[in-house]
Amino acid sequence: MKQVLEGSHAVAEAVRLARTQVISAYPITPQTHIVERLSEYCADSTLAARFLRVESEHSALAALIGAATCGVRTFTATSSQGLALMHELLHWASGARLPIVMANVNRAMAPGWNIWADQTDSLAQRDTGWIQLYCEHGQEVLDTTIQAFRLAEWLNLPVMVILDAFFLSHTYEPVDVPRQKSVDRFLPPYQPRFKLDTEHPCAFNQLAPPNIYMEMRHNIQAAMDDSLAFFDQVEDEFEDIVGRRHGPVEAVQCEDAEVILITSGTVTSTSRQVLTDLRKKGEKAGLLKIKLFRPFPTKAIRELTASAKKIAVIDRNFSFGASGIFAQEIRAALCNHPGHPLVFGYVAGLGGRDVTTAVVEEIYWLTKGNDMPQGESIWVGLHEVDHAIGQS
Amino acid sequence: MASQQPLTNRSPLIIPCSYLTTEGNKTGSWRFLRPQYEEKTSPCSAACPSGEDIARIQMLTAQGSFKEAWETILVENPFPGVCGRVCYHPCELECNRREFDEPVAIHTIERFLADTASRYELKFGLDKLAARKQKIAVIGSGPSGLAAAYFLALLGYESDVFEALEEPGGVLRWGIPLYRLPPHILNEEVSRLQDFGVHIHCGKPLSRKFLKEAKNNYDAIFLGCGHSQSIPLSIPGEDLPGVEDGLHFLKKIRRGDIPSLEGTVAVIGGGNTAIDAARSAARLGAKVILIYRRRQQDMRAFAEEVEMALEEGIEIRELETPVEIASQKGDLLVTLQKMRVAQEDLQGRARIKPAVRKRKKIRVQHLFIAVGSSAAEDWYDLPSKTRGVTKFNNCVLVHRSREPVLVYGGDLAASIKSVVHAVASGKEAAMALDVLFKEGLKAIESTLKSCLVGNGPSLSMEIYLGGPRGKRNHNIVSYENLNTDYFRFAPAISRPRLLREERLQSFAEINLKIGASLAIREAERCFNCGLCNQCDNCQLFCPEIAVIRDDNPQGRHINYDYCKGCGLCVVECPRNAMVLEEERL
Numbered sequence: 001m002k003q004v005l006e007g008s009h010a011v012a013e014a015v016r017l018a019r020t021q022v023i024s025a026y027p028i029t030p031q032t033h034i035v036e037r038l039s040e041y042c043a044d045s046t047l048a049a050r051f052l053r054v055e056s057e058h059s060a061l062a063a064l065i066g067a068a069t070c071g072v073r074t075f076t077a078t079s080s081q082g083l084a085l086m087h088e089l090l091h092w093a094s095g096a097r098l099p100i101v102m103a104n105v106n107r108a109m110a111p112g113w114n115i116w117a118d119q120t121d122s123l124a125q126r127d128t129g130w131i132q133l134y135c136e137h138g139q140e141v142l143d144t145t146i147q148a149f150r151l152a153e154w155l156n157l158p159v160m161v162i163l164d165a166f167f168l169s170h171t172y173e174p175v176d177v178p179r180q181k182s183v184d185r186f187l188p189p190y191q192p193r194f195k196l197d198t199e200h201p202c203a204f205n206q207l208a209p210p211n212i213y214m215e216m217r218h219n220i221q222a223a224m225d226d227s228l229a230f231f232d233q234v235e236d237e238f239e240d241i242v243g244r245r246h247g248p249v250e251a252v253q254c255e256d257a258e259v260i261l262i263t264s265g266t267v268t269s270t271s272r273q274v275l276t277d278l279r280k281k282g283e284k285a286g287l288l289k290i291k292l293f294r295p296f297p298t299k300a301i302r303e304l305t306a307s308a309k310k311i312a313v314i315d316r317n318f319s320f321g322a323s324g325i326f327a328q329e330i331r332a333a334l335c336n337h338p339g340h341p342l343v344f345g346y347v348a349g350l351g352g353r354d355v356t357t358a359v360v361e362e363i364y365w366l367t368k369g370n371d372m373p374q375g376e377s378i379w380v381g382l383h384e385v386d387h388a389i390g391q392s
Numbered sequence: 393m394a395s396q397q398p399l400t401n402r403s404p405l406i407i408p409c410s411y412l413t414t415e416g417n418k419t420g421s422w423r424f425l426r427p428q429y430e431e432k433t434s435p436c437s438a439a440c441p442s443g444e445d446i447a448r449i450q451m452l453t454a455q456g457s458f459k460e461a462w463e464t465i466l467v468e469n470p471f472p473g474v475c476g477r478v479c480y481h482p483c484e485l486e487c488n489r490r491e492f493d494e495p496v497a498i499h500t501i502e503r504f505l506a507d508t509a510s511r512y513e514l515k516f517g518l519d520k521l522a523a524r525k526q527k528i529a530v531i532g533s534g535p536s537g538l539a540a541a542y543f544l545a546l547l548g549y550e551s552d553v554f555e556a557l558e559e560p561g562g563v564l565r566w567g568i569p570l571y572r573l574p575p576h577i578l579n580e581e582v583s584r585l586q587d588f589g590v591h592i593h594c595g596k597p598l599s600r601k602f603l604k605e606a607k608n609n610y611d612a613i614f615l616g617c618g619h620s621q622s623i624p625l626s627i628p629g630e631d632l633p634g635v636e637d638g639l640h641f642l643k644k645i646r647r648g649d650i651p652s653l654e655g656t657v658a659v660i661g662g663g664n665t666a667i668d669a670a671r672s673a674a675r676l677g678a679k680v681i682l683i684y685r686r687r688q689q690d691m692r693a694f695a696e697e698v699e700m701a702l703e704e705g706i707e708i709r710e711l712e713t714p715v716e717i718a719s720q721k722g723d724l725l726v727t728l729q730k731m732r733v734a735q736e737d738l739q740g741r742a743r744i745k746p747a748v749r750k751r752k753k754i755r756v757q758h759l760f761i762a763v764g765s766s767a768a769e770d771w772y773d774l775p776s777k778t779r780g781v782t783k784f785n786n787c788v789l790v791h792r793s794r795e796p797v798l799v800y801g802g803d804l805a806a807s808i809k810s811v812v813h814a815v816a817s818g819k820e821a822a823m824a825l826d827v828l829f830k831e832g833l834k835a836i837e838s839t840l841k842s843c844l845v846g847n848g849p850s851l852s853m854e855i856y857l858g859g860p861r862g863k864r865n866h867n868i869v870s871y872e873n874l875n876t877d878y879f880r881f882a883p884a885i886s887r888p889r890l891l892r893e894e895r896l897q898s899f900a901e902i903n904l905k906i907g908a909s910l911a912i913r914e915a916e917r918c919f920n921c922g923l924c925n926q927c928d929n930c931q932l933f934c935p936e937i938a939v940i941r942d943d944n945p946q947g948r949h950i951n952y953d954y955c956k957g958c959g960l961c962v963v964e965c966p967r968n969a970m971v972l973e974e975e976r977l
Contacts, residue, residue: 097407156405193405202411212406219406226403 005175007168008033010138011077011103011161013175014145016047017183018101020075021190022067024052024060029115030165031079031105038075057082061089061100068098069204071195073149076100079165080107080121087125090158094129094220096205099152099159099190102130103145106265106316107165108351116352117164119265119317123293123325129220131159131227132294134264138173140246140291143238146183150234153190155223164316165352167266178242186241224295231292248292251304253279257286259367260305260341262313264290264326267348267355271314274360285364290326298333305334308341312367314360315377316349323347323376344373348380419936423957423975427930429946430971431864432922436498438846438868439486441786441808441816442469445854445861446483446498450918451925453501453911462505463516467854469815470542470585471535473510473577476503477903478568479812480694488921491871494884496918503903504911510580520589521548521857526611526829529554531602533592534562535811536802537616538582539818541590543853547826552610553590556597562618563803564811566643569668570899571675575646600771603798612797612825616818617772619765619803625660629717630761634724638669638762645672645899653678655757658726660684660714662691666762667698670706675899678758680706685713685731686742700902703892711744714759715751723755767804774800782833784840785849786817789824791833799825807849816850823856860945869921869968876919878929878966885914924969930961 005013011034015023023042025035041047050067054060057078064074078086083104093100108118122132131151135141141163148159163169196204208216228248235245252275254260263271268289278285288304288311290297305311315324322328327345334340344367349355359380366378434447445464452461465472479499487495508514528544530537533555541551559565561578586592606613622637624630638659644651653676659669662684670680682701684691687710691698702708709728716727730750733742767773775781780792786806790798801817803809823843827836841848843855846868855862888904889895895902906914926947931939938955941948950961962972 095407097405154402193402194407194409200411201413202409203414204407204409206408206410206414208408212408216406216408219403222403 001179002174002176004172005138005142005177006033006170006172007138007141007163008105008170009037010142010175011145011163012037012041013177014142015075015101016041017178017180018073018075018146018149018187019184019189020047020049020149021072022050022052022064022074023076024054024063024067024074025076025078026054026057026060026082028057028079028082030107030169031077031082031103033169034077034103034105057085058089061086061093064100065089065093065096065098068093068100069096069196071190071192071197073153073190074098074100075102077103077105079105080109080115083121083125084109087128090125090128090130093158095216097156097220099149099156101145101148101152101159101161103161103163105163105165105169114351115165117167117266117316118350118352119162119164119315119325120350122160122162123317123319125160126294126325129157130294131155131157131224132162132292133159134162134291134293135168136266136268136289136291137168138171138175139244141168142175142177143242143244143246144291146178146187147234147238149187149190150237151227151231154230154234155227156193157220157223157227162265164266176244182241186238227295228292228297228299246291248297249300249304250289250291252287252289254286254288254304255307256284257307258284258309259364260286260288260308260311261360261364262288262290262311262326262330264293265316267314267316267360270355270357271360274357274364277357278361278364283364283368293326293329296329296333301330301333302337302340305341306339310342310344310367312344312346312363314346314348314355314363316355318347318350318377327377342373344370345377346380347377353381418953419956420938420951420953423952423955425957425959425972426952426975427950427955427957427959427962427970427972429924429948429950429969431924431969432873433846433864433866433868434921434923435486435488435846435868435870436483436496436921438848438850440483440845441810441812441850442475442819443816443845443850443852444468444483444502445852447918447920447923449505450496450498450501450915451920451923453505453915454918456908456912458505458508458908459514462509462514463518465502465505466516466518467857467859468819468852469812470539471581471811471815472502473506473581474535474564474573475812475815476500476506477573477577477901478564480696480810488869488871488874488919489917492876492879492919493881497884497887497914500885500887500906501911501915504906504908506577507905508908510577516584518546520546523550524548524829526825527551527609528612528614528825529602529606529610530614530616531598532556532562532616532618532802533560533582533594534616534618534802535564535814536618536806536818536821537562537614538585538590539815540614540616540799540801540821541818542585542588543819543822544825545589546853547822549822549825551590551614553592554596554598555592555594558595560592560594562616563620566620566646567639567665567668569642569672570646571671571895571902572668574901600769603771603796607796610796611829612799614799614801614818614821615772615804616802616814617767617769617804619767619809621766621768622761623764623766625714625761625763627715627717629719629724632717632719632724634719634757635717635759635761638665638760639765641669641760642672650676652676653758655679655723656681656755657758657760658683658714658724658754658756659760659762661762661764662686662693663762663764664693664697665765666760667693667701669760669762671697671701671704672899673758673760674704674706675896681754681756682706682708683712683714683728684708684710686744687711687733690741704896717759720755723757724759726754726756726759728752728754772800772804774804782836784820784824786813787821787824789821789828789836791828797825797828819853820851823851823853864922865971873968874919874921875964875966878927879919882917884917885910920967922968925967927966929964929966930970933960933964935960
C-alpha cells in the first residue's frame with residue numbers, strides 16, 4: 001500500500017516488517033526519527049522487539065553484538081559522530097560475523113557542528129568489513145533495509161543502509177509499503193549458524209594467533225566476494241514477491257555516452273533531471289548511480305563505463321590529503337583496465353550545501369571542456385571567505 | 393579453534409570458538425593491586441560521646457530490623473529513650489550527608505527506636521559476661537551512675553546504686569522539664585536497668601564517712617553525684633522573697649508543686665537550666681525575660697533549646713547582669729549593669745566588662761537564678777592531691793593503697809556537662825575498673841585506647857567486648873571518600889512538634905512520635921559511611937565475575953584467582969567499605 005512517508009520512517013517500517021527482535025540505539029540528529037518511531041512500535045507492541053536504551057552509540061552496538069551472538073535479528077541506527085563512536089565495534093561486528101543491520105543517516109563530521117548531508121562519516125568506515133548500500137529515495141530505503149537482513153544473515157556480515165540527511169531522512173515521498181505476508185515470504189525468521197547457548201556452552205572470538213588470523217580475514221573477504229552474486233539473487237527474490245529492484249549500480253543512457261556522471265545518494269535524482277536536459281540539447285551524456293559501495297562493484301563499473309571517454313565523479317565527501325572517496329575507488333577500479341575513460345573528480349555539497357541542477361551541469365561542462373582532469377578533485381562552488389582567523 | 397558447518401551451501405565461517413571453559417585463564421595472576429572488604433568508621437559514631445554505632449543503627453532501621461537497631465544502641469548507651477529526647481546530638485553536625493543535602497535526623501530515629509521498643513515491650517537480649525567477684529558502690533542515680541552500674545553489670549559486676557532522694561534519675565528526673573522528658577520514659581528505662589540486675593537504693597543519702605566504711609563491702613566506689621547545687625549571684629537582695637534558685641524551681645515542678653506565676657519573671661543565666669527555668673515559667677503564665685551577661689551566641693544552652701525559647705515568646709536581654717535586687721511595693725526592682733564585649737576568646741566567646749555608667753532598673757515579680765551549679769558536698773570534689781590519680785576523658789580514677797578505688801564521673805569529671813557525656817563517663821569508668829581488676833592499673837590506658845571509636849575520645853563497649861565492630865578501620869570516612877553517584881537528593885524529615893500555642897498551655901512533650909514508614913525513609917537517607925549494606929555494587933561491576941556471594945557475614949568474597957585488581961569494585965562502592973591496596977609479594 002502506498003503511503004506518504006518520511007525517509008526515516010521508511011527505515012522504521014522496513015525494520016518493523018522484518019520482525020526485528022532487538023533494537024538498541026542512541027538518539028542523534030538526523031537519525032532520531034528512525035528509532036523514535038521504532039521505540040513507539042516497541043512500546044505499543046506493534047513490533048515484538050526488545051528496545052534497549054543505552055548511554056552511547058558505542059554501547060548501542062555493543063548491546064547488539066551481545067544480542068546477535070545469541071542468535072536474534074538486530075537493528076540500530078546512527079549518524080556522523082555516533083557512527084564514529086562505534087568505530088571499534090564496527091570491526092568487532094564484522095570480525096565476529098554478526099548479521100547486524102544499521103541505518104546510517106549521512107551527516108557531516110564536526111567541527112564545525114553541522115547536522116546536514118555529507119557522506120564522509122560512513123565512507124570513513126569503509127574498511128570495517130560492513131556492506132554499505134547508499135540509497136537514493138524513500139522507496140529504495142525501505143526495500144534496501146528489508147533486503148539488508150537477508151544479505152546480512154546469509155553472508156554473516158553486518159550491513160549498513162545509508163541515506164542522506166534531510167534530503168532523504170526528513171523528506172516525505174510516496175512509498176509503497178509491502179504487506180507483512182510478502183515480507184515474511186521474502187525474509188523468513190533468522191536461522192543463526194552459531195549462537196551462544198547455555199545448553200551448549202562455548203566462547204567466541206577469543207585469541208586468534210598468527211596461524212589463523214589471516215585465514216579469518218580471508219574468510220570475510222570471501223563472503224564479501226560472494227555478496228556480489230548473492231545481492232543479485234536477493235534482488236531477484238524480492239522482485240518476484242514485491243515487484244521492484246534497484247540494482248547494486250544503475251546505468252542510465254550509458255551505452256552511447258561520451259561523458260558519464262557518477263553519483264550516489266540523492267544527488268542521483270538531481271542528476272537524472274540534468275541528464276534529461278543535456279540529452280534534449282543533444283549531449284551524449286550518461287549517468288551511473290553507485291548504490292553498493294562495499295563490496296565495491298568493480299566489474300560492473302568497468303563494463304558500464306567501457307565505451308565512455310570521460311567520467312565525472314561527484315563526491316559529497318572528501319578524504320583529506322587525497323580526493324573524493326568515490327573518485328579514488330573508481331580510479332583504483334579502472335587503472336588496470338585497458339582503455340578506460342579519464343576520471344574527473346569533483347567535490348560538491350559538503351555539509352549539506354545544495355547540489356543543484358546548475359552545479360551538476362557545471363560539472364558536466366567542465367568535464368567535457370577539458371582534455372585532462374585539472375587535479376585529483378575540483379571543488380565546485382567554493383565561496384570567497386574574507387573572515388578567516390589569522391589573516392594579515 | 394573450530395569452524396561451524398554451514399546450514400546450506402554457503403561458504404564455511406571461520407571464527408574463533410572454544411568449548412573449553414575459560415576458567416583455566418587465571419586472570420588473578422595479573423593483579424598487582426588487591427581490593428578487600430574493609431569497613432571504616434562513620435563520622436557520626438565518632439562524634440557521639442557515647443560512641444553509638446550510628447551508621448549501623450540507621451542501616452538496621454532502614455531494613456526494618458528495629459529490635460536489632462535498638463539493641464545496637466543499648467550496647468553503647470542504656471538510655472535511648474532519654475537521649476532520643478534530650479541529647480544535643482553532636483552526631484548530626486558531623487553527618488556527611490550535610491555536604492550533600494541535609495544531615496540525617498539521627499536524634500529522631502533514636503527516639504523512634506526507643507518508642508518502638510516501648511510500644512512492643514521489647515526485651516533486650518544482651519548477655520552479661522561471667523560473674524566477677526568484685527562489687528562496686530555507685531553514689532548517685534543520675535545518668536552517669538546508672539550508666540556505670542549498667543555497664544558494670546554487663547561486664548559481670550554486681551553494684552549498689554545509692555540515691556539520696558526518693559526516686560532514681562538525678563538530673564533526668566529533677567532537672568529536665570517534663571516537656572522535654574516525660575517521667576514515664578525515664579521510669580521505663582530505669583526499670584529496664586533494674587531488670588538487668590542494677591540494684592538502686594533510694595532515700596539513702598551518704599556522707600563522707602561512707603568512703604572509708606565502704607572498704608569492707610565494696611572494691612570500688614563510683615561517684616556520680618552531679619552538680620545539684622546552684623551557684624549564688626552574690627549580690628544584695630538575693631535572699632528577698634520572690635528570688636529563687638532555678639534548679640529548685642524545676643525540681644518543684646517535677647514534684648508536682650506547680651505554682652501559678654503572674655506578672656514578669658526574670659531568669660538570670662545562659663545555660664540549659666536558665667532556658668529550662670524560663671520556658672517552664674512561660675508555661676505557668678508568666679512573661680519571661682532572660683538576662684544574660686554575654687551575648688546570645690555565647691550561651692552554653694543548646695542552640696535548639698534557645699531557638700524554641702524565643703519561639704515561645706521569651707525575651708532575651710544580652711550583655712546585662714544584675715548588680716542589686718530591691719523590694720518595692722511587693723515587686724522586685726532589679727538593677728542591671730550593661731556589659732560590653734572587651735574581646736573574644738579562642739572559641740569566639742565574648743569576654744566582657746561592665747560598660748561605664750550604664751545601669752537601668754527593671755521591675756519584675758519573680759526572679760530565678762541559674763548561673764551555674766556545683767557539687768552539693770565538698771567531698772564530691774576531685775581530690776586536690778595528685779598521688780594515685782589518673783585522669784581519663786570523662787572520669788577520674790583514684791587508686792591509693794589501703795583505700796577503696798574511687799572513680800569520679802558524670803558532671804564531677806566529664807569534659808562537657810551533658811547527659812550523653814554522663815553516659816560516656818559511666819561507660820569509661822566501668823571499662824577502666826574491669827581492666828584494673830583483671831590486669832592492673834597500668835593496662836587501663838592502652839586498653840581504653842584500643843576501644844576508641846575512630847580517633848576518639850568516644851569509647852565503644854562493643855569493641856571492648858570483642859565484637860565485630862573492632863575489625864573496622866579507625867579511619868573516619870569523609871564526604872570525599874563516598875561515591876555519591878549512588879545517592880539521591882532527599883530532604884530530611886521535618887521533626888513533628890506541638891504548635892507554639894499548644895506548647896505554652898501545658899508541660900506536654902513538645903516533640904511528637906514518628907511512624908515506622910517515616911523512620912525507615914529517614915534511615916534510608918543514611919550513607920552508612922564505611923559500612924557494607926549489601927548493595928552488591930561490587931558484584932555488579934566486577935568485570936571478571938570475581939565477587940562471589942556466600943553466607944559469610946560479609947555476604948560475599950573476592951575470588952582472587954580471577955580478580956585482576958582493576959579496582960572497579962572499590963570505586964563503585966558508594967560507602968567506602970572497600971579498600972584497594974598494593975599486592976604484597
